[in-house]
Amino acid sequence: MIKKIIPIALPVLALVGGAFGGDMLRAPASPADPATEAAAADDHGAAPADDGHGGGEDHGGDDHGGGDHGGGDHGGGGDPTEAAYFQFPTQFFVPLMRQGDLRDVMILTVTLQTDGANLQALSKKEHILRDALLRQLMIHANTGGFDGNFTADRNLVTLREGLLQAAKAATDAPVTAVLIEDIARQPG
Template sequence: MKKLLPLLIPVLALVGGVATGEMLRPAQEGGHAATGATSGNHGAAEDGAAPDGHAKTASDHPAPPPADDHAAAGDHGGGQGGHGETAAPAEGWFTFPSQFFVPLMRNGDMGAVMILTLTIETGGADLPAMKQQEHRLRDALLRELLIHANTGGFDGNFTSEARLAPLRERLQKAAQASTDLSVKAVLIEDIARQAG
């Protein structure tokens, strides 16, 4: 008996462990199953499941009505257009795609060339139409720049505000006279003198 006792203890421990494991396994699975069933019931209740446990299809319940706040936001965002229409921007900027080259003639010789980049400030609604009238506007502005050059406007310190302010005003009047579109201002973006 004393010889068998050391051999029986590990066997008994193994059998006891297996038996304990078998006893605890159904309880754990049942607990998880119960938890899953509880969460499943909550999910079914939230998702509109039928009493028999089958989930309702999309056709079983009506589609949600459109959100009123989105419609209201569209009405407010539309401004004067209303119903979600986007109002035209109040301002638009039309920059001539190519620069203006103004020769400075003295005694029949071209001593230098003025190079300018001009932009017209207009209404946002007039911007597409102004692009269509680019050539007419360019002709009117170039004519005014040539008059300015021939009267000595680009002589001396031509970058001083005392020289540029009257030039901007004359360019604006020339642009307004050549089109019926809104011309709020003519901006001189770049100006330089290059030796001829």
């Protein structure tokens, strides 16, 4: 019994360990966030040194910095018609099972295209969207979509169309395209 469980459990444990390790080593998801954090760290770092001499200037800088960063990061009113992109913070892992055995694992990085006004709405629906896309990826895998040359253009078009329909069904926010940034097959 244990001899049957070990070949299945080891790849699953390796997959979970790799995902956890990758998540721990991953850079912050949004390029705007590190700039905001760095600016905040610089302002807070300067505040104690200038506490006695320029406290009013630092507070003025914080007000301007907070307003500028708030408008840039959450720019719902900035350019609502301009294309915006929601990238899932973690990759999608899709097991490829054949006759009850784990053969390979597909690893995908997916981004959704929307407009600037609906980017925050997509962010709030991340878990529902992730579930819908993973369900569609499982269907694609179980119907042989990742067999053979899965990077052929017609196969990727089919995959994107399926993911786009799943995303549109999962949320009322407009999703105009699904971008597959990374795709790889890892032996199981």
